Amino acid sequence: MAGASALPAFAQTTLPYALKANKPHAGKTLNVLLPPASQFRAQEKRLAEFEMLSGIKVVYSYVPYGQLLDKITTEAVAGNGAYDVIAYQDSWLAALSGYFEPIDTVVKADALDLARYPKVFSAASIYEGKNYGLPVRAHPQLFFYRKDLYAQAGATVPRTWQEMIASAKLVQEKTGVPGVAMDYVKGSGFQNLWLWFNCLWGHGSDLLDAAGKPRFNDAAGVLATQAYVDVLVKHKVANPGSTQFNEYDMVNSMAQGASASMMVWWWTYSVLTGARSKLKAEQVGFAPMVRFEDGRSPTVAVIMPFGISKQSRQKEAAWEFMKWVTNPDLEVAIVTDKSDPATADIVATHIATLADEKVNQANFGLPAVALKSLDGARGLPKLVVWPQVASVLETAISEMVSNGKPVKATLDDAARQVERITQRAGGRRG
Amino acid sequence: MPPARSSGSPSAPAAAEDEALPVKDRYLKYALLAPALLVCAATLFYPLLQSLVYSTQDWNLGRSPAPEGFAGLANYAALLRDPDFLGSAKVTLLFTLPSVTLTIVVAMAMALLLADNGRLQVNARTLLVIPFAMSPALIGISWRFMLNPEFGVVDAVVRRFLPGLSPVPILSDPVLAMAALIAVDVWHWAPYFMLTFIGALAALPRDTVDAAQVDGAGKVRIFFEIMLPQLWPVLTIAILLKTIFSLKMLDQVVTMTAGGPGVATDTLPHMVYTTAFRFYDIGYASAMAWLLAVVMMGLAMLYSRFVMGSSK
Numbered sequence: 001m002a003g004a005s006a007l008p009a010f011a012q013t014t015l016p017y018a019l020k021a022n023k024p025h026a027g028k029t030l031n032v033l034l035p036p037a038s039q040f041r042a043q044e045k046r047l048a049e050f051e052m053l054s055g056i057k058v059v060y061s062y063v064p065y066g067q068l069l070d071k072i073t074t075e076a077v078a079g080n081g082a083y084d085v086i087a088y089q090d091s092w093l094a095a096l097s098g099y100f101e102p103i104d105t106v107v108k109a110d111a112l113d114l115a116r117y118p119k120v121f122s123a124a125s126i127y128e129g130k131n132y133g134l135p136v137r138a139h140p141q142l143f144f145y146r147k148d149l150y151a152q153a154g155a156t157v158p159r160t161w162q163e164m165i166a167s168a169k170l171v172q173e174k175t176g177v178p179g180v181a182m183d184y185v186k187g188s189g190f191q192n193l194w195l196w197f198n199c200l201w202g203h204g205s206d207l208l209d210a211a212g213k214p215r216f217n218d219a220a221g222v223l224a225t226q227a228y229v230d231v232l233v234k235h236k237v238a239n240p241g242s243t244q245f246n247e248y249d250m251v252n253s254m255a256q257g258a259s260a261s262m263m264v265w266w267w268t269y270s271v272l273t274g275a276r277s278k279l280k281a282e283q284v285g286f287a288p289m290v291r292f293e294d295g296r297s298p299t300v301a302v303i304m305p306f307g308i309s310k311q312s313r314q315k316e317a318a319w320e321f322m323k324w325v326t327n328p329d330l331e332v333a334i335v336t337d338k339s340d341p342a343t344a345d346i347v348a349t350h351i352a353t354l355a356d357e358k359v360n361q362a363n364f365g366l367p368a369v370a371l372k373s374l375d376g377a378r379g380l381p382k383l384v385v386w387p388q389v390a391s392v393l394e395t396a397i398s399e400m401v402s403n404g405k406p407v408k409a410t411l412d413d414a415a416r417q418v419e420r421i422t423q424r425a426g427g428r429r430g
Numbered sequence: 431m432p433p434a435r436s437s438g439s440p441s442a443p444a445a446a447e448d449e450a451l452p453v454k455d456r457y458l459k460y461a462l463l464a465p466a467l468l469v470c471a472a473t474l475f476y477p478l479l480q481s482l483v484y485s486t487q488d489w490n491l492g493r494s495p496a497p498e499g500f501a502g503l504a505n506y507a508a509l510l511r512d513p514d515f516l517g518s519a520k521v522t523l524l525f526t527l528p529s530v531t532l533t534i535v536v537a538m539a540m541a542l543l544l545a546d547n548g549r550l551q552v553n554a555r556t557l558l559v560i561p562f563a564m565s566p567a568l569i570g571i572s573w574r575f576m577l578n579p580e581f582g583v584v585d586a587v588v589r590r591f592l593p594g595l596s597p598v599p600i601l602s603d604p605v606l607a608m609a610a611l612i613a614v615d616v617w618h619w620a621p622y623f624m625l626t627f628i629g630a631l632a633a634l635p636r637d638t639v640d641a642a643q644v645d646g647a648g649k650v651r652i653f654f655e656i657m658l659p660q661l662w663p664v665l666t667i668a669i670l671l672k673t674i675f676s677l678k679m680l681d682q683v684v685t686m687t688a689g690g691p692g693v694a695t696d697t698l699p700h701m702v703y704t705t706a707f708r709f710y711d712i713g714y715a716s717a718m719a720w721l722l723a724v725v726m727m728g729l730a731m732l733y734s735r736f737v738m739g740s741s742k
């Protein structure tokens with residue numbers, strides 16, 4: 001059984017990963033709610049190790065990512081404590097924090113060093129000063145490009161957004177392949193906002209100001225948004241289908257040879273080089289995510305921490321599992337094991353893993369490049385009304401790109417809507 | 431055998447009949463109805479009433495797992511001032527009017543073409559029923575792929591015959607996206623109403639048409655002056671039903687356009703769905719759903735009246 005070979009080395013009294021000795025929770029069964037991912041399947045294959053160390057049985061229940069938030073909310077409202085550990089996305093935390101158990105005390109008691117993660121990852125589970133989880137799955141952005149087309153056009157791999165436009169133009173002119181694929185469509189989990197945030201933060205603007213009022217429509221925000229839509233509208237280097245592409249379509253466009261580059265999460269490398277892609281591995285290049293301000297602006301990262309459900313009746317056992325499942329040894333074992341395609345994954349969250357030579361050799365050097373992308377990265381805003389705000393913004397982007405609405409006026413209108421949303425977030429009583 | 435009903439007031443003899451029955455028989459009808467009533471109460475009346483209660487409460491799941499307090503009519507008042515809600519109501523009308531009109535017209539045209547029972551007509555009718563037999567969500571997803579500007583079959587056809595127009599990002603153009611949504615809805619529902627109209631056409635008395643033909647009336651005139659007036663009760667029911675179906679259409683909006691581009695296809699059911707299950711504003715979404723439900727109930731009552739009326 002995978003992972004079991006190392007077990008005899010663990011003495012019962014000095015267990016690794018700060019696990020409690022003498023199996024105080026033996027016989028308990030923990031239920032974990034999470035989306036399907038090869039990383040989680042790989043963990044599942046190694047659960048026997050945890051059961052041997054702790055006597056705790058763990059059951060993974062998979063819910064498609066698209067339904068995960070609904071499922072978490074339904075479970076929270078039902079209040080029956082069916083799940084002990086739950087995977088969630090960082091941007092959901094503000095709305096869900098009431099349903100998760102803060103873990104600051106146990107993190108401190110077990111001397112868990114959160115500095116082992118990139119800052120953006122460890123900050124993902126912190127809301128209003130409390131920590132509600134540990135990062136398990138996370139995605140930095142990378143710039144993917146067609147090595148063959150870039151070589152044919154004599155284009156250089158860009159470091160900045162401006163260089164990306166220039167390279168895309170050159171490649172498009174010389175090869176006839178659209179320079180870059182974008183995902184401007186609304187309705188796919190706010191995907192059309194990720195690159196917008198790169199632009200927004202890159203121009204020194206932000207979503208809200210310190211007082212919680214919309215700031216994205218200030219002068220810098222307008223310039224940022226203009227830069228974002230101009231990839232298609234002014235520079236015309238985006239694949240014309242980008243107005244209708246979601247992230248899946250965008251990745252597919254590049255995998256099918258219809259776009260020369262894209263800016264997206266690192267996990268898509270496996271799609272670009274997978275069996276259903278028209279590209280060969282040697283055609284696919286990747287580089288740290290392009291930035292503004294001569295390469296100093298923040299990139300975006302999405303993080304999926306594991307948290308302990310407030311309704312769990314086995315919180316201590318759940319914490320034992322959290323310590324085991326987030327241990328760096330397990331992560332290294334998973335990202336270096338390519339023996340089974342169903343459980344092979346590149347996703348790692350620890351700085352040491354991302355920098356590890358052996359890990360990089362097994363993963364085409366992707367982790368080291370990802371680590372560069374993560375330097376100064378920021379997570380998505382944590383707002384209780386994030387879904388409403390994001391919905392307004394994704395609609396605004398869609399209207400500017402598809403309906404040709406002017407940037408300033410559209411952002412002003414969106415800002416008014418966001419202000420209404422934040423005002424009524426306090427409720428309608430009285 | 432039941433006793434013969436006497437003439438006069440309809441309720442008095444019925445009551446007399448009830449009293450004449452032994453006690454256990456008198457309650458038997460209620461016992462027989464009880465399972466159905468229980469199912470209706472659990473699956474229809476309870477959720478309906480509960481949502482009415484929620485619509486008067488302040489409840490956002492992001493803030494609390496239980497309602498946070500009585501809000502009276504504040505949710506309804508906020509709705510009537512909400513430009514997004516009013517815009518969505520307008521979009522719903524923009525979708526409903528053409529989708530109902532086109533579905534009825536196309537269904538009637540197909541019914542007239544395929545009313546005969548020749549082999550060709552029977553086979554065509556069978557094939558045409560396929561869209562109606564498909565799941566609405568599956569229809570939306572399939573059409574989204576077919577309308578994909580890069581990989582879709584629609585663009586492949588455009589690329590073949592009108593290469594200058596390719597690629598056509600139909601779903602990212604506000605007018606074309608709405609047109610696509612209407613076209614797909616018509617494609618989905620027209621076969622169902624075609625079958626309804628074929629049944630109605632078969633039931634028309636043949637002698638009136640024959641008499642008109644003998645008098646030298648053309649096909650168009652026979653249709654508009656002889657057949658259509660006789661089809662009117664069925665048409666009215668079809669229009670009412672299709673209006674209800676269009677007003678509550680959600681699947682294709684979710685799977686094809688997600689209300690976009692912008693808010694061009696953000697119909698009321700989609701707004702209720704996003705408000706409840708994306709924004710978790712349960713109180714507000716319930717109020718929205720109730721306003722929509724009142725309109726639907728009005729139409730349903732009209733429908734019932736027509737159905738009861740035509741069956742007398």
